[in-house]
Amino acid sequence: MSARPANPHLASDIISAAASIIEENGPEGLTMRDVADRVGYSPTTIYLYFKNKEQLLDETVNRAFEWFADWCEKAQTGPTPIDRLRQTAHAYLDWGLQNPGMYRLMFEWGYLGDISEEAIFARRRSWRGCRQLVEMGAEKGLLPLSLDSGLAADVMWVATHGLVSLAISGRMFGNPGVADPEVVHKRSHMIMDALVDGWLSDWASPGS
Amino acid sequence: MSARPANPHLASDIISAAASIIEENGPEGLTMRDVADRVGYSPTTIYLYFKNKEQLLDETVNRAFEWFADWCEKAQTGPTPIDRLRQTAHAYLDWGLQNPGMYRLMFEWGYLGDISEEAIFARRRSWRGCRQLVEMGAEKGLLPLSLDSGLAADVMWVATHGLVSLAISGRMFGNPGVADPEVVHKRSHMIMDALVDGWLSDWASPGS
């Protein structure tokens, strides 16, 4: 959000170029010089539109989170909150499997920079959607809920994130690193179903 | 595992130096020159003992996985498999919270390199321990298991990893990035208990 020159498309083009490079080479494979080449300007020009690499990545991530939340919301076509919860979970997984570079940047890249309150709020949009589904399911008695909805949403998110994280890192399924994409896809959706099944059964328990 | 000069302690010292730098500065903050400084040699000497940075990191990770598996096994003091499962889960979480830099390197760092079959087998030691606990719990009727034990272990591992991953990245708990360590510790152990509670209730379910 630094003061920018007039060219109104360039900032957006730079972000698009960064996003496509991230998908091709991963977050660690993104260089300012590559971004500049792709938009047809010199590397210094990037710094007229973004304070530094971190800010460029932050804004790229902000846009990716919007796209990600849209994707998850669009998947919710089922009649009951339970249906929509399962659909959301699988949509989340698919998004991660299809955009592994961006997913890693969004959820695993170092520690968070100095992003604004609005950006934080916007990034958590999909989490709020998840919590709403949990609350709707609990109200209708479809979800046996002994936890508050925020904790339940955290539990679901944590497990879903862990599945995506391991699946895209090639560290799962007996032979870590090998990871035929089709095998990973099939196995991870199977695990996703098992996770959702677990959420739908009773959460109440003896405790520790 | 490249052919190495005679100095028998140096390779191990280099790995130790790398490990401590990773804990101080994170994986992205590790420099070959820093490693060399810390062991008191020139940067080029490191390349006499390790082919490149990737191999140094691989061997550092191998050693960390041993330490990690020891830690998880030592925590299993309870009488029943269920007790030991919960203890293992919390031990896993604590290890991650206390060694965030190494944890990220072990589980989230780019794609896996060309590591040997033995190394892969060794790295999965803690996963096998988890699966054994699940099998013991199921045999004794303590764990209602409608899944095969490998899938059940994957489900548990995935959720536990997701919790650690989000907790150490500062992306959880309403205000991502802020993350007072004590708050993170308390909240993440609460989520861990909720996760374990879920595993102990019935896994059987309608499916999707």
Place this chain on the structure above:
DNA sequence: ACCGATAACTTAACACCGTTTAGTGAACAG
């Protein structure tokens, strides 16, 4: 005692990275 080989290590450089300094050239206001 001397020679050559080898082993352990270092100096100096390479290409590349994020970033900054000091511009260039064109458009425009007076």
Place this chain on the structure above:
DNA sequence: CTGTTCACTAAACGGTGTTAAGTTATCGGT
């Protein structure tokens, strides 16, 4: 015509992983 501003760039700085080419010391053989 002049001075200013604006969008952009060339060249450099310090830092990175890595390598080529030494340097120095030790040791076996004669």
